[in-house]
Amino acid sequence: MKARVTVTLKTGILDPQGKAIEGALRSLGVEGVASVRQGKVFDIEIEGSDVGHAEALLKQAADKLLANTVIENYRVEVTG
Amino acid sequence: MKAAVVVFPGINRERDMARTLKLTSGHEPAMVWHADTELPAGTDLVVIPGGFSYGDYLRCGAIAARSPIMDAVRAFAGRGGLTLGVCNGFQILCEAGLLPGVLMRNAQLKFICRDVYLKVERSDTPFTRGYNAGQVIRVPVAHGEGNYIADGETIARLEGEGRVIFRYASPDGMIDPNWNHNGAINAIAGIVNERGNVLGMMPHPENHVEAEIGRTDGRGMFAGLAEALDRAA
Numbered sequence: 001m002k003a004r005v006t007v008t009l010k011t012g013i014l015d016p017q018g019k020a021i022e023g024a025l026r027s028l029g030v031e032g033v034a035s036v037r038q039g040k041v042f043d044i045e046i047e048g049s050d051v052g053h054a055e056a057l058l059k060q061a062a063d064k065l066l067a068n069t070v071i072e073n074y075r076v077e078v079t080g
Numbered sequence: 081m082k083a084a085v086v087v088f089p090g091i092n093r094e095r096d097m098a099r100t101l102k103l104t105s106g107h108e109p110a111m112v113w114h115a116d117t118e119l120p121a122g123t124d125l126v127v128i129p130g131g132f133s134y135g136d137y138l139r140c141g142a143i144a145a146r147s148p149i150m151d152a153v154r155a156f157a158g159r160g161g162l163t164l165g166v167c168n169g170f171q172i173l174c175e176a177g178l179l180p181g182v183l184m185r186n187a188q189l190k191f192i193c194r195d196v197y198l199k200v201e202r203s204d205t206p207f208t209r210g211y212n213a214g215q216v217i218r219v220p221v222a223h224g225e226g227n228y229i230a231d232g233e234t235i236a237r238l239e240g241e242g243r244v245i246f247r248y249a250s251p252d253g254m255i256d257p258n259w260n261h262n263g264a265i266n267a268i269a270g271i272v273n274e275r276g277n278v279l280g281m282m283p284h285p286e287n288h289v290e291a292e293i294g295r296t297d298g299r300g301m302f303a304g305l306a307e308a309l310d311r312a313a
Binding site for chain 1: 138139142143146175180181182184185186187188189227229230231263
């Protein structure tokens with residue numbers, strides 16, 4: 001099964017990289033961007049076909065390693 | 081003093097640290113590999129040096145914090161053992177949950193490699209007994225992710241409990257955004273855990289210990305630690 005974990009910065013946490021990208025877009029003439037926040041995407045292949053089990057496993061992976069929950073939120077999705 | 085320096089793949093300041101420990105205490109530290117599961121018997125100081133463990137992949141210190149030796153370090157710190165993390169070592173201690181908060185990308189997005197001034201907030205810790213409270217020391221930094229942050233409640237606790245040990249300051253000890261080179265909240269450069277036996281700091285006191293290569297401001301930390309541990313032994 002294919003799955004995806006998306007890790008994003010919590011609101012209120014300063015994101016200097018997102019700010020820099022925002023500034024770069026502006027200087028490239030890409031108009032209308034109000035703000036940018038940078039995150040991470042993990043594409044993961046899961047063994048077996050039990051969606052519930054896969055979600056539990058991904059949550060464990062995110063809590064243990066993929067996200068630092070002090071500053072980051074995460075979302076898991078089994079994409080089929 | 082029987083120090084152990086923990087070495088992870090990608091760490092590159094372990095020799096500076098070992099040299100400083102030997103120079104200031106007279107004892108050669110043990111070098112402990114990340115895949116080991118035990119610290120040498122009788123270890124009374126664990127040091128996690130600076131560098132780029134695992135190439136800073138995922139997040140700085142994230143993978144090192146979950147390696148086998150860290151269970152032994154966690155148990156050692158849990159028994160009250162003195163534990164020092166410098167630079168990447170500070171990041172690893174945060175990722176391991178031994179210290180609160182996290183070190184984010186520097187506010188100006190630049191890797192900063194130069195001397196900074198630190199205000200020593202407390203002298204009544206085993207790490208800072210070689211200094212006076214309020215003293216300003218000059219030590220080098222070399223990091224791209226040293227911008228300390230934690231949630232508001234944690235910061236209030238750290239401040240309320242006097243757990244901020246070092247702050248970035250001007251040469252005369254003023255806390256000023258112009259001297260807070262990485263944008264850390266409240267200019268925090270180093271903190272201790274609740275029990276006061278685990279210290280994490282971004283600057284490198286181990287690099288300023290010999291007059292031949294410049295300053296000796298970092299010596300107070302290691303000489304103080306050696307004295308505290310030899311007294312306890």
